Amino acid sequence: MSATLEVRNLRTHFFTRAGVVKAVDDVSFSVERGQVLGLVGESGSGKSVTGFSIIGLIDPPGRLTGGSILYQGEDLAKLSERDMRHLRGNRIAMIFQDPMMTLNPVLRIDTQMTEAVHAHVKTTNADARARARDALGMVGIPSPEERLNAYPHQFSGGMRQRVAIAIALLHNPDLLIADEPTTALDVTIQAQILAEVQKLTTDHGTALIWITHDLSVIAGLADRIAVMYAGRVVETGEATDVLDHPVHPYTHGLIGSVPSRNKRGERLRQIPGMTPSLLSLPPGCAFRTRCTHATSVCEQEPPTSEPSPGHTARCFHPIEGNAP
Amino acid sequence: MFTWILRRMFQASFVLLAMTVIVFVGVHVIGNPVDILISPEADQAERAKIIAEMGLDQPLWRQYAYFLNGALHGDLGRSFVFNEPALKLIGGRMPATLELAVTAVLMSMCFGIPLGLYAGLKPNGFLGRVIMTGSILGFSLPSFWVGLMLIMVFAVQLGWLPSTGRGETAMLFGVRWSFLTWDGLRHMAMPALNLSLFNISLVLRLTRAGVRENLTMDYVKFARAKGLSPARVIFVHILKNIMIPVTTVLGLELGSTIAFAVVTESVFAWPGMGKLIIDSINVLDRPVIVAYLMMIVLMFITINLVVDILYTMLDPRVRLETKA
Structure with missing residues (x-):
């Protein structure tokens, strides 16, 4: 089956006075008809900007500086604003994080x-x-x-x-981008909305990109997961692969920091530090300053490894074994 | 809603009452109109007779009681100077000021909102910057100087527009209006523009700020994500939100434009209320001052009422409730 959406080497940069913010830097993934892709990452990792790039709503000073967004084989990055408008809300739709702000009062x-x-x-x-x-x-x-x-x-x-x-x-879109649509809601409503969207998208074979920072939300929903950090996809693969056998230390950290019943009494592990400023990203792996596995080799561009078919990670020191 | 209006009227009557007390005491403190009005050659008997006629021989509280009694019967006293009912005097001058002020406010909407929209949508364009710089001039140039310059250019140099008076008038509802004749409109053009210059800048800046703010709002992004045309987003989604602050400010400004049209009226010899009140204050013509201020207070109260009612049409979240 051909992909509904294939994003290849997408770069969206913001040209601010303070410098160039590489909010999305070389991001690739694809979603097929009826499939759910979970786009996971902390705040500022570029997941929302990725969503807005796909639907063509990046405002200045932001700009798509490279890569392609293939929607059913057609590159959205090259479409005129007019043609893009016909797709927007029609074939490609988006829902936002804060429902209190989404509707015009x-x-x-x-x-x-x-x-x-x-x-x-x-x-x-x-x-x-x-x-x-x-x-x-x-x-x-x-x-x-x-x-x-x-x-x-x-x-x-x-x-x-x-x-x-x-x-x-x-308009029964082919692709729905959901940008943290349940984050602002309380838990019972979250579950309802989640089930509702899942049902509606499977009914119509809509491809769904679910953007979230909450791994527990995505666990039961996504077919594939892409983990973003500082504008890049650091690990991607089938949901079960990524969640059960995470390879990248960052994914490990994310999964380790989700509270759950079997970890009761233990201290919740957290990832030390904060997401780095996208203005001054050092070369090499962006996560190395917070990573317990980091060595001097991490100052170079990390290679892409493929621990199992379709499961890739960008890391010098992939972790083997099961999820924490 | 009806009880709400009644309540507001009840409150308004107290404002009026308080204002009359302040004016009575105020004028009494400033000086004795007798010293100004009666010629120094008049003998003692004549003085006493005139003073008694004007009711100024009574103690202040009794004068006030007389005034209140008259006011309840629709009589705000006779002018000391013109020996005419104060209300009639002001009523005769009011249409001129009213049409001037209303035209000025309409002009500030017609110029301010489109210019502000443009400057808000193209904040970095050349024209956008020119508009914003121009609005600073509109704010800061003294109104009388601008009036004189307008006369210099359009009346003296170019000879396009007349510089003084109301021109030809036509009757409507038993009152003479200038805006009904071409000649009257020509006479009104310059003073109205002069009076509106400040408000144009105000509305322009308000609109621009509103556009800038609204553009970042989720509901505008969502409207765009629906695939709406830019025109629909701007003129429906953004403009309707902007009209809320613009209405508030214009409502307040209409009142002050009427109340403080004095300068423009003097420069263009526009026979309105402003000139009358200045003269009355000079000779301590108390009935006219009181009557004028009561009119102005009433006008402010009415305008505020209308603005509040307009609010409920513009902003569905506002509902006029009787309880506070």
């Missing part, structure tokens, strides 16, 4: 939904409204007809995220 839900219908389909207002209503019903919003007339502030956070998902799925 001064416009009614029906306005915000029907305009999304009209943007891609020539149809009557009544039909657009009917589509909007059906979409709301699909994501589990009770009495959708009445709720169409409501304003965003009349919904709870979870309900707003459902509305955002309904808008994103209005």
Whole structure:
């Protein structure tokens, strides 16, 4: 099966006064129809910028400086803004992290939904409204007809995220980019939204990129996982491979820092230090300053190793064995 | 909503009452109108007669009581100078000031909002910078000087526009208005522009700041992610949010524009209320001062009321509630 999306050597740099921020630096991955890719990393690792690069919403001073984003074989990086707009919200959709901020506070839900219908389909207002209503019903919003007339502030956070998902799925996109859509919600709602998105995307064969910093969210959801650190993918592979047999010390650290029941009583391990400033990344492995395995060789560009087929990591000192 | 308006009116009446007390005491402290109004040659008997006619022989509290009694019957007293009812005097001058101020505020919207939108969307462009620099001039140049320069250029050098008076007027609702005739509009052009210059800069800067802020908002990014056209994003999603602060400021500015049109009215010999109040203060013509200030206070109260009601239309999160 051909990939819905194939990102090759993507580079998105921000040209600020203080210098060039290499937010995304040589990132490659692919997602197939109906597949879920988990894009994991700490804040500032470039995962959201990767998402915005795909949908073409990088604003100055940011710019795509290299690589290609192949959507069904077509390079999105080379598309005109006009052609890109026809894909956006239509074939490629995105949902954001904070549902309280995603919907325009001064416009009614029906306005915000029907305009999304009209943007891609020539149809009557009544039909657009009917589509909007059906979409709301699909994501589990009770009495959708009445709720169409409501304003965003009349919904709870979870309900707003459902509305955002309904808008994103209005045109049954081929690719959905979910940028930490459950982070701002409480745990029970998180699980509901998670299940909802998973169901809707499998129903329509939508490829899903789920961006998160929370490995526990991704564990039961993703088919493949790409772990990002300082703008690069440091480890990628099948979800089971990456989670059960992580190779990169950073992935190890991430998994080790997830609280779980069998670790009760133990001290939670954390990765020392912080993500480095992307302004002044030293050459070589960006994680070496926080890595317990680092040696002087890490000051050079780490090689890509492939411990098992389809599972790759960029590290001089890959860890063998099981997850912590 | 109805109870809310009643409540506001009740509060407003107290503001009015407090204001009249302040003016009565204030004018009393400044000086005795008798010294200014009665010719020094008048003998003792004549003086006493005039003083008694104006009611100035009574103690202040009794004068105030007379005034209140009259005010309740719609009579704010007779001008000491013109020997005409103060209300009639002000009413005769009010349309001129009103149409000037309203035109000025309309102009500041018509120029300020588009210019601000442009400067906000293209903050680094040449024209954007020119607009912002120009707005600093609008803020800081003294209004009387700009008025004189306008007269110099457009009336004296180019001879395009008349420099003084209201020009031809036409009747509407029993009042003479300049804006109904071409000649009147020509007369109004320069003073209105002069009066609006400050407000244009204000609205422009407010709009620009709003655009800059809104552009970074998630709901604008989400609107773009839906594939909406840039025009729809700017004129619906962004503009509707910007109108909230702009309405507040313009509402307040309409009041102060009316109240402080004095300078412009003097420069362009525009026969409005501003000139009248300045003269009245000079001769301590208390009934006119009181009546004028009551009008202004009423106007501010009304404008604030209208702005609050406009709010509920612009911002769905605001609902007028009776409880505080």
